[in-house]
Amino acid sequence: MVEDNMTQEQLKIVTWPAPVLETRAEEITVFDDGLRAFGEAMHATMRTAHGIGLAANQVGVLKRILVIEIPWDGKRYGKNGERRAWHDQRYTIVNPEIVEQEGVITFNEGCLSFPELFGEVERARRVLVKAQDVDGKAQVIEGDNLFAVCLQHEIDHLNGIVFINHMTKLRADAIRQKLGAP
């Protein structure tokens, strides 16, 4: 893609523990060039960090916007299963709300705010999300499998929930201790 050759603004990723990661982000009501530029900077930051999803809380901004791009050709995300419509799609999702969910999937998740840490989390296998795009236009997004996991993980961030909250207390406590959190 052309954009790979362009200099793009990089945002600083906040690592846990940090209050901004455990605070609910606010609804977006202004859809302007600033929001569009912020969405682009989030994409650039996520790509540089080799992430597949990023929520605004993770760059210290308490606004309800997240980005997702799951590469099909990546070693981690493309080898198992079939190529889906959501692979290699660049999603910029504003004010998302899960309106339907079904099934169960367990996935070994990672998070850019918890470097080097992975853990199994159980979530819905399919979700339907009502949201807006950066222009304020309504969009409905259906996700299954890894895309559903990603949507739920990032929407959690906007609600101030981090993935260790979904792990067993024993595992979460061990992580808190290891990362020096209270």
Ligand SMILES: [Zn+2]
């Ligand atoms: Zn995360």
